[in-house]
Amino acid sequence: MAELLNGQKRTLMCGEVTTEYVGKTVTLMGWVHRRRDLGGLIFLQLRDRSGISQAVFDTDVCSRELLEKASTIKLEYVVSIVGKVRRRIGNNVNPNMKTGEIEVVAEELKILSEADTTPFSIGDDGANEALRLKYRYLDIRREQLQHNLIVRSKICQIIRNYLSDNGFIEVETPMLGKSTPEGARDYLVPSRIRPGSFYALPQSPQIYKQLLMIGGMDKYYQIARCFRDEDLRANRQPEFTQVDLEMSFVDREEDVMQLTEGLLCKIFKEIRNVDLPTRFTRMSWIDCMNLYGSDKPDLRFGMQIQNLDDTVKNTKFAVFQNALSAGGTVRAIVLKNGADKLSRKELDKLAEFVKTYKVGGLAWYGLGADGVKCSFSKAVDESELEEIKTKLEMQHGDISLIVADKNWKNAVVALGALRCRLAAKFELYKSGDFACLWVVDFPLFEYSEEEGRFVAMHHPFTHPKNEDLPFMLSDPSRVRAKAYDVVINGDEIGGGSMRIYNREVQKTMFEALGFTDEQIAERFGFFVDAFKYGTPPHGGLALGFDRLVMVLTDTTNIKDVIAFPKMQNASCMMTEAPAQVDEKQLTELRIKCEAGDD
RNA sequence: GGCCCGGUAGUACAGAUGGUUAGUACGCCAGCCUGUCACGCUGGAGGUCGAGGGUUCGAGUCCCUUCCGGGUCGCCA
Numbered sequence: 001m002a003e004l005l006n007g008q009k010r011t012l013m014c015g016e017v018t019t020e021y022v023g024k025t026v027t028l029m030g031w032v033h034r035r036r037d038l039g040g041l042i043f044l045q046l047r048d049r050s051g052i053s054q055a056v057f058d059t060d061v062c063s064r065e066l067l068e069k070a071s072t073i074k075l076e077y078v079v080s081i082v083g084k085v086r087r088r089i090g091n092n093v094n095p096n097m098k099t100g101e102i103e104v105v106a107e108e109l110k111i112l113s114e115a116d117t118t119p120f121s122i123g124d125d126g127a128n129e130a131l132r133l134k135y136r137y138l139d140i141r142r143e144q145l146q147h148n149l150i151v152r153s154k155i156c157q158i159i160r161n162y163l164s165d166n167g168f169i170e171v172e173t174p175m176l177g178k179s180t181p182e183g184a185r186d187y188l189v190p191s192r193i194r195p196g197s198f199y200a201l202p203q204s205p206q207i208y209k210q211l212l213m214i215g216g217m218d219k220y221y222q223i224a225r226c227f228r229d230e231d232l233r234a235n236r237q238p239e240f241t242q243v244d245l246e247m248s249f250v251d252r253e254e255d256v257m258q259l260t261e262g263l264l265c266k267i268f269k270e271i272r273n274v275d276l277p278t279r280f281t282r283m284s285w286i287d288c289m290n291l292y293g294s295d296k297p298d299l300r301f302g303m304q305i306q307n308l309d310d311t312v313k314n315t316k317f318a319v320f321q322n323a324l325s326a327g328g329t330v331r332a333i334v335l336k337n338g339a340d341k342l343s344r345k346e347l348d349k350l351a352e353f354v355k356t357y358k359v360g361g362l363a364w365y366g367l368g369a370d371g372v373k374c375s376f377s378k379a380v381d382e383s384e385l386e387e388i389k390t391k392l393e394m395q396h397g398d399i400s401l402i403v404a405d406k407n408w409k410n411a412v413v414a415l416g417a418l419r420c421r422l423a424a425k426f427e428l429y430k431s432g433d434f435a436c437l438w439v440v441d442f443p444l445f446e447y448s449e450e451e452g453r454f455v456a457m458h459h460p461f462t463h464p465k466n467e468d469l470p471f472m473l474s475d476p477s478r479v480r481a482k483a484y485d486v487v488i489n490g491d492e493i494g495g496g497s498m499r500i501y502n503r504e505v506q507k508t509m510f511e512a513l514g515f516t517d518e519q520i521a522e523r524f525g526f527f528v529d530a531f532k533y534g535t536p537p538h539g540g541l542a543l544g545f546d547r548l549v550m551v552l553t554d555t556t557n558i559k560d561v562i563a564f565p566k567m568q569n570a571s572c573m574m575t576e577a578p579a580q581v582d583e584k585q586l587t588e589l590r591i592k593c594e595a596g597d598d
Numbered sequence: 599g600g601c602c603c604g605g606u607a608g609u610a611c612a613g614a615u616g617g618u619u620a621g622u623a624c625g626c627c628a629g630c631c632u633g634u635c636a637c638g639c640u641g642g643a644g645g646u647c648g649a650g651g652g653u654u655c656g657a658g659u660c661c662c663u664u665c666c667g668g669g670u671c672g673c674c675a
């Protein structure tokens with residue numbers, strides 16, 4: 001039978017009981033993590049978010065009644081235990097436990113709440129993810145999730161302190177806003193007052209934070225929830241958190257980048273005791289693409305992509321020749337000592353893998369223990385292989401993996417993905433390594449085949465590089481942006497830009513994007529208006545808070561750092577949201593439900 | 599929308615080529631046990647093999663359809 005707490009006070013958390021409390025009486029409260037009933041002697045391990053302590057029920061000290069009560073306790077019961085802290089001696093010390101040098105000799109036991117057998121064991125890892133999500137409150141009892149959520153909270157505190165110390169003001173911006181046609185799909189909220197009209201949940205506070213700069217807030221930040229109705233991934237949830245910041249009277253990327261470096265250094269130092277470089281590597285977008293096939297390269301390992309265009313320009317191998325004659329390219333990566341690690345079967349699998357990145361296939365050329373193995377040796381002369389070997393500086397044992405495509409971007413992206421896959425497979429980096437990078441000099445525009453025009457790569461308020469301003473209309477593809485992404489271990493942790501604050505530049509930008517005055521007014525109306533009344537030079541950045549926590553907690557699954565995440569189909573296993581609503585609610589909103597949908 | 603992987607007691611998993619009563623560990627239930635620490639020992643209960651259809655004398659296993667979960671490409675200014 002469960003008992004009342006009746007004003008009893010906890011004196012310590014379970015994980016806080018140390019030898020300094022020896023001889024003192026303490027009151028612990030928590031969940032029964034394990035029970036070891038030896039008959040006349042019972043050990044209970046009591047758990048709360050701080051850790052685990054062992055309580056012992058011993059008839060040498062406690063009554064027979066108390067021992068019998070303790071024998072009825074099951075796992076996950078919530079209990080309070082009053083007892084004296086005793087030093088464990090000899091073999092009774094458990095060196096694997098933080099509190100292994102002490103135990104609490106129980107004098108009183110209250111069963112505060114009984115518990116059914118849980119659907120999965122709290123002490124183990126490995127239960128099916130869907131099951132853990134259905135009983136998320138039980139999953140949160142697990143040590144890993146407790147740790148991740150605590151780290152998340154600590155990082156949040158560090159961020160608030162740092163930005164506050166640097167003169168930033170925290171301002172909240174609306175959740176109910178206006179849908180913007182650009183970018184990701186919006187989550188919509190129907191208006192009751194104006195039937196047929198909808199609010200949109202923010203994809204980011206971008207517009208509001210720029211308006212705050214116009215409003216003279218000077219430096220703003222917000223830990224902001226954002227919503228995007230797009231498909232989920234291992235590192236993508238439909239609602240997620242951004243550390244959003246913006247500052248006025250700056251026009252160099254460095255101003256925001258250095259502030260961000262300071263913040264990240266502080267976080268890594270305090271959370272992981274890791275000293276990040278005070279200045280991160282900077283690499284242009286075009287170099288990232290060419291060398292790593294990604295705009296968010298993982299620099300924990302090498303294996304840079306190399307260009308074989310000149311080396312194979314006279315090749316007889318049709319695949320290479322076709323790519324080159326179509327204006328394409330032939331690129332390669334070299335896996336050191338990989339020739340004998342990659343079987344024919346595995347190479348075929350890798351070929352299938354690169355095909356998902358829109359390239360035709362994968363060629364390989366390795367110098368294995370049993371001699372040369374090459375997927376295209378029949379098509380080329382010995383001398384060509386020698387030239388490739390020389391160009392790629394291949395040693396005995398190495399294997400090169402080669403992709404040819406008429407589109408250079410497809411080729412490098414495929415190799416970039418392959419590079420990461422091989423690094424993971426052969427453990428070319430170790431956990432605890434952190435490679436930080438700024439990707440800079442993004443193109444301002446990107447040509448959209450779908451729309452048949454240039455579109456903004458970041459957004460249409462991104463400031464062009466000053467030196468590229470003259471080419472915005474004459475040669476848009478060469479114009480670079482004052483935009484920057486911060487990348488850690490191949491994860492895009494954040495990004496931002498300097499914003500346009502000059503009316504002429506903004507006008508040119510819209511012209512380059514092919515917007516008419518009507519389109520500008522319709523899409524960006526109030527926002528463009530605001531810029532007419534005195535806009536300070538400004539710029540900012542948003543950090544993907546969840547992803548930052550992922551890096552700091554060594555997980556690749558965003559669900560591990562969010563208390564109540566959604567599943568891949570964007571539903572919640574626990575609450576079963578989204579769900580049908582009452583007819584009455586729909587009627588109020590004047591939303592008609594078509595009979596026989598689907 | 600495409601591709602890949604998975605679904606077998608409460609949980610995690612094993613079940614070559616189709617063949618007796620579908621196993622193992624943990625958990626659960628009952629009993630024993632005074633120094634355990636993943637306590638141990640004895641016994642017990644527990645299964646729509648995701649669902650439906652098919653092939654077969656016989657299907658967890660083979661075929662088809664479908665549902666569910668995960669990953670990924672597209673998508674995410």
